[in-house]
Amino acid sequence: MIQVNGLSHDFVLGKKNQRTTLSVLKDISLQVDKGEIVTVVGKSGSGKSTLLNLISGFIRPTKGDIWIDGNHVSDFSEAAFADLRLNKMGFIFQNFQLLPAMTAFQNVELPLTLSGMSAKNRRQLAGEMMEKVGLKAYQEHYPSELSGGQQQRVSIARAMVLNPPLIMADEPTGSLDSDTEAELLALIRQLNKEIGITFMIITHDEEVARIGDRTIIIKDGSLVEAGASV
């Protein structure tokens, strides 16, 4: 599903004449197979988010190649990457990133609208998705009127609604208490088992790391270990 070869990333810091480069990722190669749940762990500042942002196309690598579902995305244009994200990837962020001016339902509906689906199909699919994450009763609530766990479930519904083969999650439980975290993990596991969605999850949390079929450890920008978890 994901193939990364010799990936390096440097951040350029400072003004024009006093530039310094910060080497964050160094020569990373990894592979995530279809239907896998891969968790990425590592110290704060080790470069986990940077890795995920590179794979997602939010930033472009200094060196190296990335393939997603067979597409060599490292030389994709902005627009092509956007289309790929819409159709093949779902995203779950630590702080949910819901549109505050839209209701929960509209937030879930948004990817469908972007993909040009008819209003009737959108209502049907988004409705089903809301039910799946157990938020049927909260459809008309705005994000500010939902709890953290509920908001994260809305964002999962949004990530899932176009039925993407791959979901990227950067600390999805970071803002949740342990009970809600457990609920969420159950949901992820269920989606993985039932539909076979591939997950790449960045986390600090041992509990979360444990749901992965495999855990990747990053230390100072390098891959330390890529083994199967317990």
Place this chain on the structure above:
Amino acid sequence: MKRKDQLQFVIQNLKKHKIRTLMTVIATAMGCAFLIVLASVGFGLQQTVVEDTLEQQAVTEIDIHGKGKPEEGFQPLTMEHVQNIEEIDGVKAVTRRNHLGQVPVFLVDQHEGQTGAVSAHFPSEIASGMELAEGEFPEEPNEVLIGPHFSQALIPTDANEQEVYDEQGMVKEEYQYEGSLLGKTIDMKVTKQIDGEEETTTIPVEVTGILQEPTREWMQDRKVYMTTDLLDEIAAFTGTPKGSPVIGEGMEADDTISEVKVYAQNLQAVEGITEQLDEKNYATYSVVSEMNQINVLFTIAKAGLILIGTIAIVIASIGIYNTMTMAVTERAPDIGIMKAIGANPKTIKRVFLLESSLIGIAGAVIGTVTAYIVSFGVNLGLPAIIEASFGEELPEGLQFSAIPPMLIFIAVGICLIVTILSGVRPAKRATQIDVLKAMRREI
């Protein structure tokens, strides 16, 4: 993303900032209305001038002042020229008139008055379309036509001249000649001077017809139209060309004609005839040629007005630019999220362009409606104001402002182009928003 959904999305966004949107739309509408109203004055005055000219004079009429090159001075025409002109294709009639060389006194029923007389060749006048209000065209040498205001020139013979006229120089009602002059015999007194001695003769003439009122209210026609035979008779009496009481310099040749007018069969023929006459060195004047000059002038004036009006729209577009820049900045986090989950940069650009276009369209529509209202008000109110403050009566049917469909097309076109252009940069900026920065609320 479907067009319909984009539109819905944009309308939702605009609704969130009703006042801001309204202000921007109003500014755009004002610019658009300003452009239309300004240019409409050009269109309105042109229309008035053109209609006025067309109404005042027969459009198929071509005046000939003379023959020759302007730098050499014009030579008066003779019958030979008239005959040549009559042969040109498309010519319906060539009228020729000669002004009597003196202003005779006319006497009828204890009333008298002095007014000009011209001789006319009535068959050609009839062919040219001259029409009578009453009576018939003269057939005998001593028969005449009179202008509809001829009787205004008459006052009672025994009246005190100081009392007869009112402040405007018109004959007071109680002194005016009453009744119709049709069929009356009028005594025409002409004089000649021999060695300082004045000699007068009286020629009785019969009024067989009265001409129609001139097309313009303020024009007065008091003239007497006589036959060429009568003019010859007067000239024989005075022994001078055209019946002048004394011989003047350069008046020896008597075969010249003072007023020659060519009438074309129709409007389309005018240009061809004018061209042929110009080629033969006749100095011509026709409404059609004047109209061309007037139209060129007005076209330049209108272009200038439209240009000035466009400046107003450009100023308004700065408002749109501001509004759109603000909208993009405000919505940067949302745009970042939308880009993250896969919104195409093209879609984002289109949404913002659509937003500025909507403002532009709303401004253009409201501006056009406003312009129509203002234009209507100007046409209604301005003449009244001018009449009240300058005490001057304006000709009826004067139109200050006219809005032809073409002007609407131009104005709306300029308005849309300018407003859409002003939205391009903010829209482009929206597509360049950095996803990560936006999601961290750093913009």
